[in-house]
Amino acid sequence: MSTHTKPEITxxxxxxxxxxxxxxxxLLGGLLWAGYADKARSSVLTLRPPAALPEADFLRTCIKxxxxxxxxxxxxxxxxxETGKPRPETLKMAKASTAGVTVGTPYFVxxxxxxxxxxxxxxxxxxxxxxxxxxxxxxxxGELDFRKMDMGLATVDTNSCIAFxxxxxxxCYRACPLMDEAIKLHYTRNPRTGKHAFLEPVVDMNVxxxxxxxxxxxPTEKAAIFVLPREVALGRPGDHYVKGWDKKDQQxxxxxxxxxIITHDKRSEKKATDxxxxxxxxx
Amino acid sequence: xxxxxxxxxxxxxxxxxxxxxxxxxxxGWKMLSGTISSSSVLGKIPxxxxxxxLQMLAAGASLGLDVIxxxxxxxxxxxxxxxxxxxxxxxPVNMVTDAAAWVRRxxxxxxxxxxxxxxxxxxxxxxxIALVVxxxxxxxxxxxxxxxxxxxxxxxxxxxxxxGLLVAIFLLDLFVLKNxxxxxxxxxxxxxxxxxxxxxxxxxxxxxxxxxxxxxKDVCPEVQVLNMIGKxxxxxxxxxxTNCGRCIDVCDxxxxxxxxxxxxxxx
Numbered sequence: 001m002s003t004h005t006k007p008e009i010t011x012x013x014x015x016x017x018x019x020x021x022x023x024x025x026x027l028l029g030g031l032l033w034a035g036y037a038d039k040a041r042s043s044v045l046t047l048r049p050p051a052a053l054p055e056a057d058f059l060r061t062c063i064k065x066x067x068x069x070x071x072x073x074x075x076x077x078x079x080x081x082e083t084g085k086p087r088p089e090t091l092k093m094a095k096a097s098t099a100g101v102t103v104g105t106p107y108f109v110x111x112x113x114x115x116x117x118x119x120x121x122x123x124x125x126x127x128x129x130x131x132x133x134x135x136x137x138x139x140x141x142g143e144l145d146f147r148k149m150d151m152g153l154a155t156v157d158t159n160s161c162i163a164f165x166x167x168x169x170x171x172c173y174r175a176c177p178l179m180d181e182a183i184k185l186h187y188t189r190n191p192r193t194g195k196h197a198f199l200e201p202v203v204d205m206n207v208x209x210x211x212x213x214x215x216x217x218x219p220t221e222k223a224a225i226f227v228l229p230r231e232v233a234l235g236r237p238g239d240h241y242v243k244g245w246d247k248k249d250q251q252x253x254x255x256x257x258x259x260x261i262i263t264h265d266k267r268s269e270k271k272a273t274d275x276x277x278x279x280x281x282x283x
Numbered sequence: 284x285x286x287x288x289x290x291x292x293x294x295x296x297x298x299x300x301x302x303x304x305x306x307x308x309x310x311g312w313k314m315l316s317g318t319i320s321s322s323s324v325l326g327k328i329p330x331x332x333x334x335x336x337l338q339m340l341a342a343g344a345s346l347g348l349d350v351i352x353x354x355x356x357x358x359x360x361x362x363x364x365x366x367x368x369x370x371x372x373x374x375p376v377n378m379v380t381d382a383a384a385w386v387r388r389x390x391x392x393x394x395x396x397x398x399x400x401x402x403x404x405x406x407x408x409x410x411x412i413a414l415v416v417x418x419x420x421x422x423x424x425x426x427x428x429x430x431x432x433x434x435x436x437x438x439x440x441x442x443x444x445x446x447g448l449l450v451a452i453f454l455l456d457l458f459v460l461k462n463x464x465x466x467x468x469x470x471x472x473x474x475x476x477x478x479x480x481x482x483x484x485x486x487x488x489x490x491x492x493x494x495x496x497x498x499x500k501d502v503c504p505e506v507q508v509l510n511m512i513g514k515x516x517x518x519x520x521x522x523x524x525t526n527c528g529r530c531i532d533v534c535d536x537x538x539x540x541x542x543x544x545x546x547x548x549x550x
Binding site: 022025026029030033034036038039041056057059060061063064065066067069073074092093095096097098102103126127128129130144261 | 307308309310311316319320321322323331332335336339341342344345346347349350353408409411412413415416419420421422423424426427428432433436437439440441442443444445447448531543
């Protein structure tokens, strides 16, 4: 028969157990928290206020104070010229239940309320942290310039855009604050009727600010022209493509003289005809 | 009414601030715009939450001057004058947890429930975890779960599902642990405790007048700070005291009072 002895709780055991206890609890809390934080990131389709930093920097720099949204709601240029009443505010602050937007951060949904591109851009100077970067919408004269805003890029679904069907619609073209610059109408012949033109809206990606007035104006059930963040809307050719005819782009890889470029390799030793017809009998 | 003086003053401040914030958004008032995370007084003086700024720096943000100045102003105000007064005089969640504590007293829950023990230092661990998670995630980690800013923004911009978080905190305080949120877990409370450690405003006890009725200990949300009651005449020195003044309100014996500008004789 063995005698049961009580394990001795020494000061050392108490210290190590308690340290493990605290570390474990801290780790548990940290993991749960970090897991939730990761899920709390905004969708890539979120449209941010004008002059917002790139999304990752925006998220770490925005303090969620709402000063931009308040400046937007109470802007001076907020009167609808047709009704004489104030327009609703563009910028909303995400709630915990707002799908796809990090809680407490400002965003807008162009189809609901687009950005009206105020001359004085009141939302940007209101930002205390620099998450809305005033310098990015300031022109060379040191003035705020709404043409430098960049919230996204209008994109046309040419299948559902009725102008591409041949119907006469230029609502987006006329709604655009940079009319005939950001959206141009491209006239092409309508071969179906033979005597009409397609008035196809074409977005100039170098001019479009992504304000969304076109998306708001679009008469189709679900907008055929819509704003996407540039990160989503644009491709990237990569550094390995060089426009040899573009002096600036060529300089990216350094000026190289023709005679220093070696194009000769082992395959060059064969003649093209030999290479293709090798071993073929014509008899 | 005399035993509710500071309680009423606190509610006026808390609700008054919410009204100013609400009006700034809804009607364009200029007095106090923004939210509790970062505000602007008269469109000029910035005020910012030092803990939010700390998390953002941990996340690697390069911040504008306004928000840094705002955080310094707040840190200096509470550090020199207010102590941990933010928690009981400004923070809107205080109204939720005070309500839970009140229901608790009425239902005598303390006398019935099984005790759950959580260290009151948990808030300091929460600060550390918040900063580490901020650094890892790349954004201010507490700010996406903070019931304080969710309540504050809810009043100004409309409540969403975040209101559920406030109900959760109410239930936590009511049924799980007395003063669970404000007295144990909230890292912002921890930051304000540390900030206000050497502030001038504090509660002072006069044990000569004390009749040991213990009403103060009944209502105090940080009851450990009142360890001198009936024993020693001294100031509350533990930083977790929120300067809410509830103990002063309920004391019928004039044994407790605010002690301001007691420079040098901090005992």
